[in-house]
Amino acid sequence: MIPPVQRGALWSLLEDVRLRDLARSGEKLANIAKYLNRSTGSVRIRAARLNIALAKSGRLSACPGWLELTEDRTSFVFMPERAKIVRKVFELSIAGLGGYTIAKQLNTKGVPTFGRSAKWDQSTIHNMLRNRATIGEHQLKRYRNGEEFPEGDPIPNYYPAVIEEALFKAAQEARRENLASGRGRKGRLITNLFSGLLTCAHCGGLVKFHSNGNAKSLICSTVLEGRGCYRMAWSYQNFEESFFELVVKLDELGKAVDLHERKALTELKGLVGWLSGPEVYEARLGIAIALKAFVSKFEIASAGPNPASSEPYARIRRDGPRRYFEITFRGGAAHTGYAAGN
Numbered sequence: 001m002i003p004p005v006q007r008g009a010l011w012s013l014l015e016d017v018r019l020r021d022l023a024r025s026g027e028k029l030a031n032i033a034k035y036l037n038r039s040t041g042s043v044r045i046r047a048a049r050l051n052i053a054l055a056k057s058g059r060l061s062a063c064p065g066w067l068e069l070t071e072d073r074t075s076f077v078f079m080p081e082r083a084k085i086v087r088k089v090f091e092l093s094i095a096g097l098g099g100y101t102i103a104k105q106l107n108t109k110g111v112p113t114f115g116r117s118a119k120w121d122q123s124t125i126h127n128m129l130r131n132r133a134t135i136g137e138h139q140l141k142r143y144r145n146g147e148e149f150p151e152g153d154p155i156p157n158y159y160p161a162v163i164e165e166a167l168f169k170a171a172q173e174a175r176r177e178n179l180a181s182g183r184g185r186k187g188r189l190i191t192n193l194f195s196g197l198l199t200c201a202h203c204g205g206l207v208k209f210h211s212n213g214n215a216k217s218l219i220c221s222t223v224l225e226g227r228g229c230y231r232m233a234w235s236y237q238n239f240e241e242s243f244f245e246l247v248v249k250l251d252e253l254g255k256a257v258d259l260h261e262r263k264a265l266t267e268l269k270g271l272v273g274w275l276s277g278p279e280v281y282e283a284r285l286g287i288a289i290a291l292k293a294f295v296s297k298f299e300i301a302s303a304g305p306n307p308a309s310s311e312p313y314a315r316i317r318r319d320g321p322r323r324y325f326e327i328t329f330r331g332g333a334a335h336t337g338y339a340a341g342n
């Protein structure tokens with residue numbers, strides 16, 4: 001279906017030329033709007049889109065909570081402390097935490113909110129995680145019958161960005177995974193500790209958490225998209241156990257040479273030990289966050305070394321006997337782990 005033409009959004013070439021001239025002459029935004037018979041908002045957006053600088057007379061009315069307006073309300077102020085909080089929220093989401101838990105964490109730590117409300121709540125977190133203004137984009141909106149509609153294409157670099165696009169994308173991916181695995185507000189166990197961290201040793205693709213009834217597996221995204229690679233999955237439960245086994249083994253062997261790596265392993269081993277206690281959720285949360293902080297590379301070879309090629313539409317099999325993974329902690333060398341129970 002072709003969307004109806006939004007008349008208000010269409011600018012003629014002639015108008016663009018006049019806008020450019022008026023802006024160059026230093027005319028105020030309000031006057032330009034009057035001359036062109038446009039709203040000030042429309043003029044501002046069009047100017048931003050065409051990269052035309054307007055005289056510092058246009059008043060901005062609002063901005064995302066993590067930014068502030070200058071005193072004369074003509075531009076945005078980047079707030080480093082708030083940007084850090086936004087980044088933290090995205091990182092926690094990627095680590096597998098839901099909006100409810102993230103809000104709770106911020107409140108527990110006494111992190112000040114951006115607005116008037118005293119506490120963080122999950123809707124604020126959800127809105128932030130979806131908001132492309134975090135990467136600097138602005139989407140003009142229209143309201144009809146109380147509903148919100150996007151108007152025109154989004155404008156890049158409208159706001160100072162507080163996070164980079166890769167982080168934004170990773171968070172969307174993690175949210176999709178969490179929703180697909182049915183973990184809602186009540187989900188107390190983090191389904192995939194490795195969300196956004198694992199890549200395929202065979203093709204370099206992202207390895208995703210895939211749930212098919214009770215069968216929860218890690219599968220290369222290239223395989224899931226039917227674009228090739230080896231049609232072999234690794235059962236999630238078995239992978240987790242294999243990973244814990246390696247962590248304990250490396251720590252006991254004193255394999256870590258680098259100080260950071262030793263710290264990472266000691267912390268992870270402690271958390272793994274904690275899993276057998278009553279606070280499983282806190283332990284899993286800690287592991288997810290620690291992995292995000294300590295791991296620089298994490299590859300998984302579900303089909304083992306030098307696998308034979310498989311038919312492009314063959315059924316995806318699970319747990320090949322020669323499967324292994326390779327993990328590198330920041331500052332350390334790669335370590336190879338094998339399937340638990342083999």
Ligand SMILES: [Zn+2]
Nearest residue numbers: 200203220229
């Ligand atoms: Zn692959």
